[in-house]
Every structure is written in C-alpha cells, then in structure tokens.
Amino acid sequence: MFNSYGYKWSDIKLVGAEEAAKYSITVLMKLANDPKIYAVENGAKKWITSPAEFNAKGYKWNAILEVNAAELAVYPESALAASGAVAGKINTELEFGMRSEQVRLLQEFLSKDKSVYPESKITGYFGPATKAAVKRLQAKYGIKQVGRVGPVTMVKLSELMK
Secondary structure (H helix, E strand, C coil): HHHHHHHCHCCCCCCCHHHHHHCCCCCEEEEECCCCCCEEEEEEEECCCCCCHHCCCCCCCEEEECHHHHHHHHHHHHHHHHHHHCCCCCCCCCCCCCCHHHHHHHHHHCCCCCCCCCCCCCCCCCCCHHHHHHHHHHHHHCCCCCCCCCCHHHHHHHHHHC
C-alpha cells in the first residue's frame, strides 16, 4: 500500500510516543468518485452518514484524504458501526492514556459545557485536558474527583446524555 502512493521508506521519521500523541488518531478518507466519507480510527473505518454528523464531530473538510479502493478496503468496518450500537452512550470505563471512539464521545459531551471542558479538544485521546475536565465534571456533581470514568461517573454520564 505504502509503495502504491510513491512514498519511500527512507522518508519515514521515527518519533516517540509523546510526539505521536500530539496528533489526531482519526483519519478521514474517501474514494475519488464516491461521496461517502469514512473516519478511520484504531484500524477500522466508520462511514460518516451526514454533513451534520461530520460537523458535530469537529472534523475539517480540508482534512479528507482521497485514497484508492485498495487502501480503503484494508480497513474493516468498526465494531461500533457493524454492531449498530447506539452512538451517544459511554459504555466502558475510561482513563488517562486511552484512545478510542468512546473517549471521543466523552470529549464531545464534555465540550458542551465550557466550565467543565474549556479546551474542547475532541481527539479521541484521554490526555491531561480530558482528565482535568472529568475531574471538573465529577466535582460539579459531587462525585469523588479521580479523573477517570469509573462506574459512578458512567452512571452520571448516562443520566446526563439522555
């Protein structure tokens, strides 16, 4: 795949985990003559079904990569998309250092309250800003401020996200 785009292995630069964490983990892809746009995250693709969904996730239209069919076919449908799971519910515990669609969903929810998450970074990475936001949310609702989404915080989020 790499070679099909004319890239050279000698052009690859190794970076550490800290540097890599600065970059978004979601890649937007589409085929040349197909209007469908996919978000590729954690090795799987999910079709973005509407411009409203695209904009709500904070994606940038100029960040869409046009790829060939062979490259798009490498990525399976995400479990979330394939299962038909309802988007909008945190259904797993989340903590510092994690990368996932669940973290992205958490960030989208937290970003609606600027007093809780003024940074409003929606990256899918649970870093320092997300940890601080979770602590502020926990303080706001009288939950022990541990900075991770455990069972008690999940229940509160479930109530708030209805």
